[in-house]
Amino acid sequence: MKFKKCWWKTAVIYQIYPRSFQDSNGDGIGDIKGIIRRLSYLEALGVDCIWLSPVCKSPQNDNGYDISDYQDIDPMFGTMDDMEELIKEAKNKGIGILLDLVLNHTSNEHRWFLEAKKSRKNFYHDYYVWRDGSEGDFPNDMRSVFGGTAWEWMPELQQYYFHQFSVKQPDLNWENSKVRQELYRMINWWIDKGVAGFRLDVIDQIAKDPELKVTCNGPRLHEYIQELNRETFGKDNYLTVGEAWGADTEKAKQYSNPDGSEFSMIFQFEHICLDQIEGKEKWDLAQLPFLQLKEVMEKWQKELYGMGWNSLFWNNHDLPRIVSRWGNDAEYRVESAKMLGALLHGMQGTPFIYQGEELGMTNADYELGDYQDIETKCFYKDRIAAGYSHEEVMKSIHAKSRDNARTPMQWDDSKNAGFTDGKPWMRVNSNYETINAAQQMTDEHSVFVFYQELIRLRKRYKVFVEGKFSLLCREHPEIFAYRRQSQEEKLIVICNFYGRKVQYPNPSDWKGKKLLLSNYEHSEESVLKPYEVRYYYQCCHD
Ligand code: TEU
Ligand code: CA
Numbered sequence: 001m002k003f004k005k006c007w008w009k010t011a012v013i014y015q016i017y018p019r020s021f022q023d024s025n026g027d028g029i030g031d032i033k034g035i036i037r038r039l040s041y042l043e044a045l046g047v048d049c050i051w052l053s054p055v056c057k058s059p060q061n062d063n064g065y066d067i068s069d070y071q072d073i074d075p076m077f078g079t080m081d082d083m084e085e086l087i088k089e090a091k092n093k094g095i096g097i098l099l100d101l102v103l104n105h106t107s108n109e110h111r112w113f114l115e116a117k118k119s120r121k122n123f124y125h126d127y128y129v130w131r132d133g134s135e136g137d138f139p140n141d142m143r144s145v146f147g148g149t150a151w152e153w154m155p156e157l158q159q160y161y162f163h164q165f166s167v168k169q170p171d172l173n174w175e176n177s178k179v180r181q182e183l184y185r186m187i188n189w190w191i192d193k194g195v196a197g198f199r200l201d202v203i204d205q206i207a208k209d210p211e212l213k214v215t216c217n218g219p220r221l222h223e224y225i226q227e228l229n230r231e232t233f234g235k236d237n238y239l240t241v242g243e244a245w246g247a248d249t250e251k252a253k254q255y256s257n258p259d260g261s262e263f264s265m266i267f268q269f270e271h272i273c274l275d276q277i278e279g280k281e282k283w284d285l286a287q288l289p290f291l292q293l294k295e296v297m298e299k300w301q302k303e304l305y306g307m308g309w310n311s312l313f314w315n316n317h318d319l320p321r322i323v324s325r326w327g328n329d330a331e332y333r334v335e336s337a338k339m340l341g342a343l344l345h346g347m348q349g350t351p352f353i354y355q356g357e358e359l360g361m362t363n364a365d366y367e368l369g370d371y372q373d374i375e376t377k378c379f380y381k382d383r384i385a386a387g388y389s390h391e392e393v394m395k396s397i398h399a400k401s402r403d404n405a406r407t408p409m410q411w412d413d414s415k416n417a418g419f420t421d422g423k424p425w426m427r428v429n430s431n432y433e434t435i436n437a438a439q440q441m442t443d444e445h446s447v448f449v450f451y452q453e454l455i456r457l458r459k460r461y462k463v464f465v466e467g468k469f470s471l472l473c474r475e476h477p478e479i480f481a482y483r484r485q486s487q488e489e490k491l492i493v494i495c496n497f498y499g500r501k502v503q504y505p506n507p508s509d510w511k512g513k514k515l516l517l518s519n520y521e522h523s524e525e526s527v528l529k530p531y532e533v534r535y536y537y538q539c540c541h542d
Contacts, residue, residue: 002236003196003236003237003238004237005237006237007237007239008049008197008237008239008264008265008350009309009350009465010048010458010459010465011048011049011239011350012046012047012048012049012350012351012352012353012455012458013047013048013049013050013051013098013239013350013351013352013353014042014045014047014049014050014051014352014353014354014355015050015051015053015315015316015317015352015353015354015355016035016050016051016052016053016355017030017053017317017354017355017405017406018030018031018032018034018035018052018053018055018064018077019063019064019076019406019425019426020355020406020407020408020409020419020425020426021034021035021038021355021409021419022034022035022037022038022409022411022419023419023420023421023422023424024037026420026421026422027076027420027422028420028422028423028424028425029076029077029420029425030077030408030409030419030420031076031077031078031082032055032073032077032078032082032083032085032086033078033082035050035052035086036082036085036086036089038411039089039090039093039095040093041437041441042093042095043093043094043095044441044452045353045358045448045451045452045455046452046455046456046459047095047353047455048094048095048096049095049096049097049098049196049197049239050090050095050096050097050098051098051100051199051241051352052097052098052099052100053065053100053317054067054100054102055073055074055077055078055083056068056069056070056071056072056073056074057069057072057073057074057075058074058107059107059109059168060074060076061107061166061168061169061374062165062166062168062169062374063373063406065102065165065169065201066102066105066106066107066108066109066165066166066168066169067102067106067107067110068106068107068109068110068111069110069111070183070186071186071189083193084193087193087194087195088194091194096195096196096197096239097194097195097196098195098196098197098198098199098239098241099190099195099197099198099199100198100199100201101187101198101199101200101201102201102202103172103183103200103201103203103206104164104171104172104201104202104203104205104206105163105164105165105169105170105171105172106169106170106172107168107169108167108168108169108170109168111124112124112127112128113127113128113170116128117154117156117157117161119157120157120159126173126176126178127172127173127176127178127179128161128162128170128171128172128173129161129162129170129171129172129173129208129210130157130159130160130161130162131151131159131160131162131210132158132159132160133151133153133158133159133160134158135153135155136153138151138160139151139160139210140210140213142162142210142213142215144163144164144165144166144167145164145165145375146165146166146374146375146378147378147379147381147382148378148382150162150163150164150210151163152167152170162208162210164202164205164208164215166374171208172206174206174207174208174220174224175220180224180227180228181231183228184228184231184232187228187231187232187233188231188232191232191233191235191238195238196238196239197233197238197239197240197241197264198233198238198239198240198241199240199241199242199243200240200241200242200243200263201243202243202245203225203242203243203244204216204217204221204242204243204244204245204246204247204251205218205246206218206221206224207219207220207221207223207224216245216246217246217251222254222262225242225255225262225263226261226262229260229261229262229263234260234261237260238264239264239350240263240264240265241263241264241265241266241267241311241350242255242262242263242265242266242267243266243267244266244267244268245268245269247266247268248268248270249299249300249303249304252266252268252300252303252304252308252310253303253304253307253308255308256304256308256309256310257308258307258308258309264309264350265308265309265310265311265349265350266311267311267313267316268300268311270296270300271293271296271297271300272319274288274289274292274293274296275287275288275289275325275326282400283379283383283396283397283400284396285395285396285399285400288326290477290478290480290497291474291475291477293480294471294474294480297347298469298471298482301347301348301469301482302469304348304349305348305468305469309349309350310347310348310349310350311349311350311351311352312344312345312347312349312350312351312352313344313351313352313354314326314340314344314354314357315352315353315354315357315405316352316354316405317354317402317405317406318402318405319354319402319404319405320363320399320400320401320404320405321356321357321361321362321363321404321405322337322340322357323336323337323340323360323361323362324362324363324404325363325399326340326497327339327340327531328499328530328531329360329362329363331499332499332530332531333360333362333435334360334445334446334447334519335519335520335529335530335531335532336499336530336531337357337360337447338360338447338450338519338531338533339495339496339497339519339531339532339533341357341358341447341450341451341454342450342454342493342495342517342519342533342535343480343493343495343497343533345454345455345457345458345464346464346482346484346491346493346535347469347482347484348464348465348466348467348469348484351454351458353451354405355409356405356409356410357451358447358448358451359410359435359436359437359440359446359447359448360435360447361407361409361410361429361435362429362431362435363398363399363404364398364401364403364404364406364407364427364429365429365430365431366398366401366403366427368380368390368394368397370403370426370427371397371401371403372403372406372425372426373401373402373403373406375401375402376397376401376402376403379393379396379397380393380397383396403426406426407426407427407428407429408420408424408426408428408429409437410428410429410431410432410435410436410437411436411437411438412436412437412438412439413432413433413436413438413439416428417429417432417436418436418438450519453517454517457516457517457535461489461491461537462486462488462489463484463485463486463488463489463490463491463537464484464491466486467484467485467486467489467490467491468484468485468486469482469483469484470482470483470485472492472494472506472509473504473505473506476505478496478497478498478500478502479494479495479496479497479502479504479505479528480495480497481493481494481495481504481509483509487540488539488540488541489537489538489539489540490513490537490538490539491516491535491536491537492509492510492513492534492535492536492537493533493534493535494509494510494528494532494533494534494536495531495532495533496528496529496530496531496532496533497531498530498531499530499531500530501527501528501529501530502527502528503526503527503528504526504527504528507525507526509536510534510536512538513536513537513538514536514537514538515534515535515536516535516536516537517533517534517535518532518533518534518535519531519532519533520532
């Protein structure tokens, strides 16, 4: 046993999207050597682990989520030696590396697929999901997440293969035990390299059953996950987090069962899907229903208490920037970025910070031609073909494109924000001269210093990890407030979620408690300023 039981309950994770983090060789693309160079920045922030988005060999059709060799590093990112050095150097700083495992599909350039498509009799053919048919007559009407049909015709085999994502991401056939065993061998190989855990890409889609038109939560899903656990990371207390868009709280309890039979935790997306028209796509924008946000957060906090474990996140490489989304990235950028951070970090679970979130980085200020993401490009084509206007479509893209998260990291105010000496693969946000790490590391009022403090507080007071959650001011249309309570400690979190001053209805909630943290220098006691947040704390022994 290398890892202490449940060590990840006190951990804070930082997600790196390698392409956009730090370039070291001037080709305009972030790489592993670049990450190594910035480890001391992460050490200063105080995080325990890095979740590294995929760096394995890939044709980069979906920025590395299309893997052509799980046991090699893409030359764009460096070499296996670089990767080993990263693992070692990070460990020296007390930082673990979480590998992103893409087990639902491979690239169509993976050796297995190249073999599989040679003939129906090939050993690897059954590694993927095939259906007989005739050209143009699809096996059924299942759709790809990136638009269009999920079936691709292979004339040489007179068969279709199944892809939930792009045509270049054929789905693996988990029903074939050889596929599973091969993946387990690969994972154990990475375990031997000294990683601290794994993030499992779209793990709830591995047990698909096209016959039943099922992708999420297929009949054999938990059987597969438990086997995966037993054969690989279950042998020690690795941190594992499964991406599960289809999870409700009941399923989450099973995934994060304290008996350790599946994962440490999952990413669920109920809160993330609130600002879209119900039953439609993320692109179909709706106002955030604030009372519902409180309800959803409360439900997850309560239901998993003692029964499982939550991950806490606002951002990742697929999501728009939270400060632009539910904060105010103009007038109150700093205040609202801090408030949103503190709102989340006061809850029970393991917090994930996405690169640049700790700086209050904003959505991309892009024109159509600047966007690179395959999902955004497919969406634009589909909607224009469906008769939407350019303006309407661009409004959705500005709000929800995955590229909002993928603009290069803003390190300093030099050319290209210090991200690269060359031409960046994607345009740097033009606000880098005012929003950058160098400035914020020396400014005691910065978002960065505030995040440092959030991490420090979580390490210092057990109530952040253990306290039981109860919602305060339930019906209040502008205030998000809650209490965390453990045997010995109490924490009160008070947030003004909007840009107007508001009277806090029950100042007695914080009577006799110490102000631990706030995003304003002077508080007006019972009045909350725009996006104001306060932590109040009390220990029974005081
Ligand atoms: O994302 C899963 C997924 O379903 C996303 O495509 C999601 O629906 C979309 O981003 C919301 O806009 C994971 C990875 O995080 C993503 O980057 C990959 O593209 C995808 O899997 C395929 O591997
Ligand atoms: Ca590079």
